[in-house]
Amino acid sequence: MHNAAFEVAGIDARYELMEIEAxxxxxxxxxxxxxxxxxxxxxxxxxRVVAGLVDEVEPDAVRIGAVNNVTKTAEVLIGFNSDAxxxxxxxxxxxxxxxxxxxxxxxxxxxxxxxxxxASVAAGAGRVTIGNxxxxxxxxLARRFGGHSVEVRAVALHDPAFADALRRADLAVNATTVGxxxxxxxxxxxxxxASATVFDLVYVPPxxxxxxxxxxxxxxxxxxxxxxxxxxxxxxxRWTGIGGMADVMREAVAPLLADPTLQA
Numbered sequence: 001m002h003n004a005a006f007e008v009a010g011i012d013a014r015y016e017l018m019e020i021e022a023x024x025x026x027x028x029x030x031x032x033x034x035x036x037x038x039x040x041x042x043x044x045x046x047x048r049v050v051a052g053l054v055d056e057v058e059p060d061a062v063r064i065g066a067v068n069n070v071t072k073t074a075e076v077l078i079g080f081n082s083d084a085x086x087x088x089x090x091x092x093x094x095x096x097x098x099x100x101x102x103x104x105x106x107x108x109x110x111x112x113x114x115x116x117x118x119a120s121v122a123a124g125a126g127r128v129t130i131g132n133x134x135x136x137x138x139x140x141l142a143r144r145f146g147g148h149s150v151e152v153r154a155v156a157l158h159d160p161a162f163a164d165a166l167r168r169a170d171l172a173v174n175a176t177t178v179g180x181x182x183x184x185x186x187x188x189x190x191x192x193x194a195s196a197t198v199f200d201l202v203y204v205p206p207x208x209x210x211x212x213x214x215x216x217x218x219x220x221x222x223x224x225x226x227x228x229x230x231x232x233x234x235x236x237x238r239w240t241g242i243g244g245m246a247d248v249m250r251e252a253v254a255p256l257l258a259d260p261t262l263q264a
Contacts, residue, residue, distance in 0.1 A: 086231025
């Protein structure tokens, strides 16, 4: 995605994968201060580590508790998080409406759920219900983002209160690896209103059991590919100052997302 955007923008740069051990993270971040770097993308398990190595961390990334990209001004490294705005862009495209004022149910309380809940609260959702296997994990997330005008509450996935939340949900989000790494579904689609949208952050495989069940019911349903594309385009713009690359990135990544060898 990024390299296709660099080519279209006429920028002599490449986005390259660097698989590193934990003891090399600090040196890589330090190297990013050099003139040959535009910035960094960061993935698990180093999103929290990198937050402690940059010069500044933007408020949204502080709230989420993770840095997934680094940009710089002169030699000042700035950590930011593109997952939350990427989620909002992807899900609002799927819903064809804003997150403002709606009732949202989120399954999961991990790193992805942090970005989802933050984006939902920042957008002014009406209510956010977090369901998790461990209610303690959901409660910690609710405390992190609660205390504002948006009601954020925590329940266990098996609690009847989670089922009740689904019955009035405008949007149900799977923010777990269920459907990708783990089998099954986190959300009982039959409980959702006919007007609800189902958004699964998983994009490999492109149709999880959850999305298949939602579409069988005639619900709006989308996977995480648009979130992936949106967050990448946001990062690219921060690094280069050039926006509007989502379409280029979407076209570039489409063959990879459709590759049947990735669907197992």
